[in-house]
Amino acid sequence: MSFTQKTRTLTHEGALAVLNAALKRASETQAPQCIAVVDTGANLLAFVRMDQAKLVSIDSAIAKAITAATSGKATGQGSAEQEIKMAVVTRGRVTNIRGGVPLLVEGVVVGGIGVGSGTLDQDVDCAEAGAAALI
Amino acid sequence: MSFTQKTRTLTHEGALAVLNAALKRASETQAPQCIAVVDTGANLLAFVRMDQAKLVSIDSAIAKAITAATSGKATGQGSAEQEIKMAVVTRGRVTNIRGGVPLLVEGVVVGGIGVGSGTLDQDVDCAEAGAAALI
Amino acid sequence: MSFTQKTRTLTHEGALAVLNAALKRASETQAPQCIAVVDTGANLLAFVRMDQAKLVSIDSAIAKAITAATSGKATGQGSAEQEIKMAVVTRGRVTNIRGGVPLLVEGVVVGGIGVGSGTLDQDVDCAEAGAAALI
């Protein structure tokens, strides 16, 4: 019987690399964003809210990051009804809104990035630019 | 690098002018309302619940005001599915129910007014009467 | 009657300058920290949790930043009894734990930084190093 297993954990330097890559992308595309990075324990690692980004996207960016980190999949892919039920039962910690992308290192999920305030396409584009910093 | 930017903030005199204009309109149309005014930081500035207005509209009036103040747009214009997701992820702080109107001074959003308890048309009419007090 | 007043708002570049100065200080002193920066509306602007920093300090760092930003004073200076009452009544958004410092630009409060996970002295030292980035 094995009592423990080895896992990979995202460092804060890794989280900031993701955050800064997403921030750079949002600045280049002139789409102000809220950007959140969380670990696989669903706990916040790094965050920035850009000038002119929507206040209410603080919550959605974090929820997108948590959803991607804990499911290992980009947000917005499930059935709408099932996902809304999950959003309600988790009191908003989980969301199906697009803009959440898992963070992978050598094929292992180590966290998630969530981006909100732009159009859904802008959010996804920015989140993917952030996730690419780890590759 | 710039550390700060200049902005406009709604005063409490401005907020009360909005509140009183909406209250006057609701009285004239005999549609009792809950009326809320918030700043762009989503924090309450002024509120009144009129006789016979619905208790549950306390929450909806505040959420409508927050949504309008932070999006800069009247509530009720987005896709229903997307807006329900935003309502859940913000734990009810955001709503897509009509009756929220941004407050503008010289073209700058300085807050929002939210009105609830009447019909949706009455709510919008009353909120717009409030917002007009700043012009 | 005046409807608006002019104010200064902290930019995300300002918030990141504060965050990075605090992060540098925490690295130099080998005291891993949670570091939060908020605006005067009590809304999160920037955040990082360093490797080995305590998870529970995510909440305390944010609360310290909110308390300093909205009071204009460093945390931990009031009477213990009064401050515990304020913590309860604000549902934990306000705290009297040391490590929150207001952010000032030309004498005007534009936000707050909150640091948690080290000793109280380390938290204060790190928060002050962050705040100094704006001067």
Add this chain to the structure above:
Amino acid sequence: MSFTQKTRTLTHEGALAVLNAALKRASETQAPQCIAVVDTGANLLAFVRMDQAKLVSIDSAIAKAITAATSGKATGQGSAEQEIKMAVVTRGRVTNIRGGVPLLVEGVVVGGIGVGSGTLDQDVDCAEAGAAALI
């Protein structure tokens, strides 16, 4: 057996008279305040946050008003330990911080006013000025 009893209910005109009297007092004494009026059902009737009043006093003003309205007594008179327990068990809806005063009409409690952001003495003084509007 009697199935119902007659009660007195504070109107919104009564609530606004209380609010405005407190607002006038706060302006005269140059102590910016958050002022809340609630009914005996613990539900918000009227509210204003003055310029420069503390954001975190939104919550404390409402809690003070609720505490006074539902206990029929001014806040801050019980044993500290018991009151902190009540504050925690009500999740911050009840508070023992001074500045809450019951609203009475012909000896009957019809609501409460809560004031916060000044010194405790300023808060009580302002709340009493508001309550006096009903006499």
